Amino acid sequence: MTSPKSGTSSTENVTQLDRVTIRFAGDSGDGMQLTGSQFTATTALFGNDVSTLPDFPAEIRAPAGSLPGVSGFQISFSSGDIHTPGDRPDVLVAMNPAALKVNLGDLVPGGGIIVNTDAFNDINLRKAGYVADPLHDGSLKGYNLFEIPMSTLVARACDGLGLSSKQVELTKNFFALGVMFWLYERSMAATEKWIAEKFAGKDAIAEANKRALNAGYAFGETTEIFHTHYRVPAAKLKPGTYRNITGNEATALGFVTAAKLAERDLFLASYPITPASDILHQLSGYKHLGIKTVQSEDEIAAIGAAVGAAYGGAMGMTTTSGPGMALKAEMLGLAVMVELPLVVVDVQRAGPSTGMPTKTEQGDLLMSMFGRNSDSPIPVIAPATPVECFTMAIEAWRIALKHMTPVVYLSDAFLATGAEPWKIPQISEMPSIAVKNAPESQGGFRPYQRDPETLARPWAVPGTKGLEHRIGGLEKLDELGTVSYDPDNHHRMMLLRAEKVARVARDIPKTEVWGDPTGDLLILGWGSTYGSIRSAVERLRERGKRVSHAHLRYLNPLPDDLGEILRGFQRVLLPELNLGQLRMLLRAKYLVDIVGFNLVRGKPFQIGEIEAKAESLLGESVEVGR
Amino acid sequence: MTQSELPVLTKKDFESDQDVRWCPGCGDYSILAQTQKTMPDFGVPKEKIVFISGIGCSGRLPYYMNTFGFHTIHGRAATIATGLKGARPDLMVWVITGDGDALSIGGNHLIHAMRRNVDMKMIMFNNRIYGLTKGQASPTSPIGKKTKSTPMGTIETPIIPLNLVAAAEASFIARSVDTHSEHLQEMMHRAGEHTGAAFLEVLQNCNIFNDGAWRDFTDKSVKEDRMLVLKHGEPMIFGAEKNKGIRLNGLQPEVVTIGENGVSVADLWVHDETDPDASRTQILSRMWWPDFPVPVGVFRRVPRPTHDQLLVEQVESAKAARAAKGPVDLQKLLAAGETWTVS
Missing domain, CATH: 3.40.50.920 (Rossmann fold)
Structure with a gap:
């Protein structure tokens, strides 16, 4: 992937590259996700196109130094348009032997390896299953190895701050980040600002992280172990204002925007589950926008509350991942029967059962399509990129509201946690997706009288005079909505529900x-x-x-x-x-x-x-x- | 609309056009009648009243009420009520459930609806059997109960519903009997008046699959001696002769006879619905025939902020805090964090 363009300049020792892929790897306690996201933010601000792939274990802290405890963050950045976080890293930052062992196989031949030599002690080598020290046994001959005693250097940099050695050791990821900033000509300003905000009121900690960052940068600049540094010029993105965004962030913002465009209240009920929880977290922080969120007692309660909110005329929705989706099946069937708008987000992860919770997969398509009793059709849509999560979240609501149907929105762990630059859209330019409630009635209201075009039934919300009616999971009599066991009516209603969803096809863009x-x-x-x-x-x-x-x-x-x-x-x-x-x-x-x-x-x-x-x-x- | 402008509604206004389809002689008829009779009490227009039910014989009740009604799925009515009330605090929400629906498949939701203090009135029809599925043991069936699914008798200890909801911090707890229509009506009224999660257990007779489950103490001929009608602020006295009472000896209730062994009315346990300590509610809930008279009435009624109130409060306070910093601009929210411009 690394393709030198203009050779090195003899005075500056700068090599220009089109695209670079870096992987930060370390113990799950080493702060690799943070290091990666800081490098991403700075790189996006610099103007490169970026794509990221965080890769972390499900355990918050697997045993230190062990192979299962390795956490990685891959970022690819380019002067051109890129679509993926890169197949294989050009550079691997390995904070300990386990990180080296787990990731070395992915590195391109001749790629760069930056290691924290202080972590290459006997205990860590043994935990990683190394018989001999790979830094000295010649096994890394085919790579460009840079050995840096990061722990020693941060200890020196933080001398006099009055922090424990453990606290100082925690800053070594910022040292590594500083080295990478120097190596790729990035500014430290954004990260310094982040440190100041994050550790506001904890001056010594803030100072230690800042010193570690600067020490890493200075190390790159002054030592002679790097013969060159690398320049990846800004990409030529379309004009506009950009920010960096993950799929889960874009999904949450898409739902907020959908509520604005629909002029309705958003009501989210969810049960925590990886990798979907971030959407719950983010929307829970938007109470000032009138968004109500409930952390439910289980997955079924979450979708139940969403159905209840939808029945009341709000935009009821729930977010989950595969195992939670399995639990929601019966309630989704009820939503099909009572024909209420509802959005269910499934951020797919590797299964079956608990599977590999932090890893990606596209395994829930058939479950979304058919995972309910009887024929119970539901529109299913799926964003293709982290950025597209925004527009597809709005699409999910547009379809749900207009066609009075539950909609499944299939994201996945890769989209959810991956980031890329997002050209911020103008809400004022987006079309309304508002629909009307059924109006008051003097009598003769028919809860299942359908719109002739979409076959959607009226949204008859409680509190509307004259619309008192009963709905439920029992089969409905066509138009009247009362309970019916009539064989022909059941057949007709099955066809109507299928046809209603089939007609959504009239309402979607052509395939490009x-x-x-x-x-x-x-x-x-x-x-x-x-x-x-x-x-x-x-x-x-x-x-x-x-x-x-x-x-x-x-x-x-x-x-x-x-x-x-x-x-x-x-x-x-x-x-x-x-x-x-x-x-x-x-x-x-x-x-x-x-x-x-x-x-x-x-x-x-x-x-x-x-x-x-x-x-x-x-x-x-x-x-x-x- | 002010109170005076409200049309005066009667029981008839709350009857839907659907034929009632419970078995003849079922206790549910009485519960339905008391429900319809009670509804005009609250001065709430009928379009603002919602009945939500789960699955079971009880689940049919919303079809017979001329209000908004939602017959949902097994055990989950409380979840739907939580979402509805959260989204629409202006509505009056009733949940109709049974012993299987609320305590078995929906047990988790029951606990959480109570602890959240969702402002809903839950009426649980307890007939100690699965009726709609034609006679299997329920979580309230007594140990040893022989049913189609337990031909040698159940080996499971029954749940005491009121003990459970007291443990879950329910803010209103009451019990009544299907055939004690005046008392039932009063309890429905009290539940409806309560703001917060109200739980009313109705001892209901399934004359087909579990006939006479409560007869030992609810029957007219014996109820005076075998049941205790709780009255707020009054000593716990029962018996046809009104000479028996309950004395609380530490954590242990005792049946005493007034006038015997020096016992006077002053020694009796005085019922306090507003007792903040639910452990005494639990002692009361565990009193059962034949060791004790079975208490009916309002066990507990304590004020507590409701889930929907707190939801709205958080939204309002977040809005106010945000408003102090200038108008909310969603466009700005999209551009939160670091941005850069490409020209």
């Missing part, structure tokens, strides 16, 4: 095919695989291959134009971080022999993996033809 509308290979994707697929297709097309990319945001109902698009290509490849869930749906619906590419390792696809799979298919397609 990037590349040519026909060709040898279409790589189709959904959700967070967007970046890897797009980058792979870019590379393939640069080599003259007739490959295009289409990415689905609307999974139920599928866009009307999809069948025709699929048939425009010799082959269709569908990479998914599951064992072929969308592929099963599409093959069933369109009878197109889509080829799956399925990896479930808890990690996003690497660009190279998709590229290689596409190349092998293209090789085949010459023989297979059509």
Whole structure:
């Protein structure tokens, strides 16, 4: 990935690069997520395009120095447009032997390794399973190794502050950050400001972190172990004001904005679950915007409260991840039956069962589609990038309100925690998504009388005179909404509920095919695989291959134009971080022999993996033809 | 609308057009009638009243009320009520549930609705059996009870519902009997008047699957001697002769006879609904026939801020704090943190 452009300047010893991928790795107590996010914020402010992949264990603090306790944060930044956090890091910052051991295999050949030599003692080496010290046994010969006694240096820098050695040791991540800031010509200003705010009132701690940061920077500048430093010029992003944002942050802001555009109150009830909790946290901090949040006693109570709020005319919603989604199934079925608007966010994580809670997967598509008793159709949508989480959150509400239906919004751990620059949109330019409540009535109100276009039923909220009526999970008599066991009525209502959701397809954008509308290979994707697929297709097309990319945001109902698009290509490849869930749906619906590419390792696809799979298919397609 | 402008409603206004479909002779008929009779008491327009139920025979009740009604899923009515009341504090919310619905599948929600003090009035029909599923043991079935699912008798200790909700800090706790219609009506009225989570247990007879479950002490011929009607501020006296009472000896209640062994009315436990210590409510809730008369009435009624009030208070105080810093601008919120401009 590192591609030197203009060589080194002899006076400054600066090498210009298009793109660099760095991985910070250390013990889960070493502050690697913080180091990574500080480097990301500064890099985004500098004007690079950035993409990040935090990778941390589910345990808050696994045993210190152990392999399962290693926490990593990968950031890729570029002077051009990038879509992924990079396949393999160019530089690895390893704070201890375990971090080195876990991550070395991913590093590019000849890549840089920066280690804290103070952590390479006998105990830590043994915990990491090293028989010999890798820093001295020649096993790192193929890499560019930089050995820095970080703990010793921060101890020296913080001398006289009156802090314990343990407190001082905790600042070594800022030393590493300082080194990286120097190495990549970043300013320390944003991090210094952050330190001042974070440790306000704790002067000694603030000073220690600041000194560690500066010491790291100065170390890079004055010692001779780095022969050069690197310049990644700012990217040419579209004009506008930008900020750095993660998928979960964008999702939360999308819901706040949706409430504004719908002119209704947002009511969130959730039960804490990784990796969705951040959305609950963030929305809980927006009470000044009139947002009500409840931390429920369990997942079922959370969706129950959301349904109750929706029944009362608010925008009731809940956020969860796979195991919680499984618990919500029955209540989702009730929402289908009573036809109330509701948004359920599933930030997917690796399963089944508890699985790997902090790792990503796209395993909940079929559960979202079908994981309820009987035929109980629900629109399902999925953002493709962290930034897109904002617009798709608004889309979820637009569809739920207009079509009076629960909507499932499928994010995943990679989108949720990954960050990228976001061109901040203007709310004033966004269309209203407001809908009206059913008006007062003098009698004869029919709670299931449908809108002729969308088939949505009226939103008859309690407190409205003349609308007193009873709803529930029992089958409804068409239009009147009273309980009915009539066989023909049940059949009709099943068809009506299905047709209502199917008609959402009239109300969604056309599928964009990037590349040519026909060709040898279409790589189709959904959700967070967007970046890897797009980058792979870019590379393939640069080599003259007739490959295009289409990415689905609307999974139920599928866009009307999809069948025709699929048939425009010799082959269709569908990479998914599951064992072929969308592929099963599409093959069933369109009878197109889509080829799956399925990896479930808890990690996003690497660009190279998709590229290689596409190349092998293209090789085949010459023989297979059509 | 001021009070004087409110139309005067009657029981008839609260009857829906649906045919009532409980088994003939079911105790639910009486509960429904008392519910409809009580509703006009509160001066709340019927469109502002919502009945939410779970699953079970009790779950049908909302269909028969000419108010807003939501027949939800098994055990979860309290969760829906929590969301509804949270979003719409202006509504009067009633929850109708049963012993299986509230104590078994919905046990967790019951506890949390009570501790949160969700402003809802929960009426639990306790018939000690699963009626709608045709006769299996419930969490209140007595140990040894033979049912279709427990042919050799249950081996599980029953839950004492009022003991449970007292432990969960319920702010209003009461008990009545389906056939004691005047008392039941009074209890429904008291529950409706309470602000906060009200829990009313109604001892209800399922004449098909568990006939006579409460008859030993609720029957007209014996109830005077076997039940204790709690009255706030009054000594606990019972018996056809009004000569028996309850004395509290430390944490141990005792049945005493007034005038015997030097016992006078002054020695009796004086009932205090507003006792802040729920442990005495629990002592009362554990009194049971044949060791004790079974208490009915309001066990506990304490003021406590409701969940919806606190939700609104937090929103309002956050708004006020924010307003002091200038108008809320969502556009600015989107641009929170560090930003940069590309031209």
